[in-house]
Amino acid sequence: MSYTIIGFEGSANKLGVGIVRDGQVLSNPRHTYISPPGEGFLPRETAQHHRSWLTKILRKALDEASVSPNEIDAVAYTKGPGMGAPLVSVAVAARTVAQLWNKPIIGVNHCIAHIEMGRLVTGADNPTVLYVSGGNTQVIGYSEGRYRIFGETIDIAVGNCLDRFARTIQISNDPSPGYNIEQMAKHGKVYVPIPYTVKGMDVSFSGMLSFIEDCARTKIKSGECTAEDLCFSLQETIFAMLVEITERAMAHCHSSEVLIVGGVGCNLRLQEMMKIMAEERGASLCAMDDRYCIDNGAMIAQAGYEMFKSGLNKVDPKELFDDSFCTQRFRTDEVLVTWR
Structure with a gap:
């Protein structure tokens, strides 16, 4: 019907x-x-x-x-x-x-x-899901009538971390802070080491946010790095954390597909890093654009x-x-x- x-x-x-x-x-x-x-x-x-x-x-x-x-x-x-x-x-x-x-x-x-929108648009059958948005960060798999959470943030969400850093460096919220960070990151040349916090299958972003906010207040003024360098460094570190816990969930589930959903999932660098990991495992990446x-x-x-x-x-x-x-x-x- x-x-x-x-x-x-x-x-x-x-x-x-x-x-x-x-x-x-x-x-x-x-x-x-x-x-x-x-x-x-x-x-x-x-x-x-x-x-x-x-x-x-x-x-x-x-x-x-x-x-x-x-x-x-x-x-x-x-x-x-x-x-x-x-x-x-x-x-x-x-x-x-x-x-x-x-x-x-x-x-x-x-x-x-x-x-469900991701499954509809990409045609993914039974993927391991990375859900990343302003308010949520979860690695999810389906089993026995429920979507099971394998790992998640233990403090703030990844999108919230990016949004708050964007406020620190006073960049525009139009069309979104995360998009503007992504564009600035393309011009970053120096990687600034940032705390990498993975705890089992969970991630933490509040400590790294405090650290990079302090870098923005001190290192940019001293000329040690640029705002673009910090955007690049933040993205690379956060996305590496997310790819790590997603890969472990895929190994546990014997999954051949990974689906990225949520607003942060539009980020092309995140999609690129996830695709590299998936292909190394003989799996495929299912990703969408900003429409969905x-x-x-x-x-x-x-x-x-x-x-x-x-x-x-x-x-x-x-x-x-x-x-x-x-x-x-x-x-x-x-x-x-x-x-x-």
């Missing part, structure tokens, strides 16, 4: 609405809240951005897909994890739309939405589609509505994967 699902994403500074029909992306517009250089995005201002743009993005998604509300079978939204105020602002909109259109509503785990790596509504719609067709289509819509809350902490391995 054919299903058309609309998905609402707003867990951080990206607001997206996407429409998916049976694994085909019909539309996927989004709008990003960009804070001034040297500043991060705060929950309150981010939520205000989402509220002010949501009807425009919703209308654009419907128009691009040439879909009317009557053709929508269910409304999916990001249940968590994410920032509280932005999550709630978009969940309220999704609940309102579901009631106005008289449609079932589905709460989606943001991390699993990234994975960066938070978007289509990934929420796709995960909602998988959930809906695998059983939620038979659940009482009132029961689904009563369960349509948000949670800032919603782990990947909490979700029973009924569609695999």
Whole structure:
């Protein structure tokens, strides 16, 4: 049976609405809240951005897909994890739309939405997944009805580390701090040794962030290195850590595929390093561009589609509505994967 699902994403500074029909992306517009250089995005201002743009993005998604509300079978939204105020602002909109259109509503785990979108776009079958974003860093494998976490950050996420360093050196947040660090890193010539912190299958970024922030305050002024050198050094060290724990997970799972998802997954240097490792193991890399790596509504719609067709289509819509809350902490391995 054919299903058309609309998905609402707003867990951080990206607001997206996407429409998916049976694994085909019909539309996927989004709008990003960009804070001034040297500043991060705060929950309150981010939520205000989402509220002010949501009807425009919703209308654009419907128009691009040439879909009317009557053709929508269910409304999916990001249940968590994410920032509280932005999550709630978009969940309220999704609940309102579901009631106005008289449609079932589905709460989606943001991390699993990234994975399912990655599997859809790349055609990966059963990959080891590296999930790297502003708020999450996890190495994941699928087993017995759940996505199992093999390793993760024990403090801050990789994207948060990059964002905070970008603030330290006062570079633009447009289109994103991580992208601008990537471009600056291409011009780095000197590798500055940075603490390399891998603890078993887990990683830690807070110590290296403090170290490189101190380097930015002292070594740039003294002429020992440039901001580009520090961007290069930070990327090389962080990505080497991530490739190391991903390779160990692949060895444990006897995996022949590695899938990179999340906003940091757009980084071409990370993809290059992961591809080298994968090819040395006789495996293949599955990676995407910024259309689907960066938070978007289509990934929420796709995960909602998988959930809906695998059983939620038979659940009482009132029961689904009563369960349509948000949670800032919603782990990947909490979700029973009924569609695999």
